[in-house]
Amino acid sequence: MPLAPTQMLALLTEPDDVCCLGSARNFQAVGYHYSDFSPTADEEVVQLLDAAARRLHRVLAAKGPGVEEEVEIPSGAIGLRGNLQLPARCDGIEVFAHGSGSGRHSPRNRFVASVLQRTALGTLLLNLLTPAEEVNRENVFDIPLLARRLMAATRWLGTRNDTSSGLVGYFGASTGAGAALWAAAEPGARIGAIVSRGGRPDLAGPRLAAVRAPTLLIVGSADPQVLALNRRAMALMRAPTRLEIIPEATHLFEEPGTLTQAATLAAEWFSHHLLPARNEESAPELPQ
Structure with missing residues (x-):
């Protein structure tokens, strides 16, 4: 209510x-x-109902048989474990770069992925570190390492018939946001959009100015240190960048309704930049 x-x-x-x-x-x-x-007004109600019906028809048609599978992506000497979910028609896919203490089974990340899936976008949730590597906290902050593995996952998507033609976006949280921006700054990287939720974009350091993908930074108002770091990083970026502050949200967005707000903002950002041809029909279905 x-x-x-x-x-x-x-x-x-x-x-x-x-x-x-x-x-x-x-x-x-x-x-x-x-x-x-x-x-x-009655006229506005009719328009909204018609638009909702069109979105529902598109989502149901796009889901079709689709793809939902556990995958293992080669990256050097290791395999990255992930969860891939695709609609029947995949025009865009988001790769999740998880942060410290998080992974593909994280309830927060799976919730955000479910909101993105309602817009008929594909999602790839994967662990950028093996369980043994996660024990060493230095690996969690090894941004170049995380970025290399994120790029390996992106290249792997380009080898599949069902994802090779779709635009790729990055969704980064905590240190994963720094890795996403680092990877997107690579020469030749073709990343359509980036969203950072409670992220550390400052960890991408000197590479921030080389990022070309439109970037949305989402931070909680009750997370002042990370908010300051995001503002500092935003000042260094040349790509189209927007900062959204969620009132009363802390770093993990655990307050009622705050994660839903962040997920909805992410869905709107990715839909706009990865599915431009769908216009207003790509508006996300809000969680009930």
């Missing part, structure tokens, strides 16, 4: 979960909490 009286929320014990964007002790009336509480 968007709004509720504080005392009423405390009485809700039967639901498994309650998500309320705003509450007030002196609630009075719903309209008091909106800057614009005017009714929606």
Whole structure:
């Protein structure tokens, strides 16, 4: 629900979960909490329903048989384990560069991937480090190593018939964001868009100015140190870059509704830059 009286929320014990964007002790009336509480015109409702129907038809048609499989991607002497999910028609695919203490089984990353999949985008969640390598914290911050493996996964996608023609985007979290930007700055890299969630783009250092892909930086307002680092990195970038600050979100976006906001922003960014021909039909279905 968007709004509720504080005392009423405390009485809700039967639901498994309650998500309320705003509450007030002196609630009075719903309209008091909106800057614009005017009714929606019938014509606008019809347009919205028609647009939703078109999106649903496109998503159902695109899913078709699709692909959902466990993969192993060669990178030097090791194999990177990943989860690949593709719609029947794959015009764009996001490769997840996980950060410190995260991986392809992370609930947060899988949730974000599910939101992207609703826009008929493919996703590849993979571990850039082996379990043995993760024990050594130095590897987690070895940005060149993570970037090389991210590039290996990108090249591997180019060898598959079902992904070779689609645009590739990078979704990076924590140190993975630095690796994504490092890899995207490589000469000849053809990365369509980048999204960083609570990331460390500053770790890409001198390579930031060489990044050409449109980049979205998402940071929580309650994560001041990382926010400052993102602003510093943004000042060094020449590619189209936007900073989105999620109110009251901390580093892991654990506060109610904050991860959904970040995922929706990412879906809109990737849809716009990787699926430009679909225009307004590529708008993501918001999680319910």
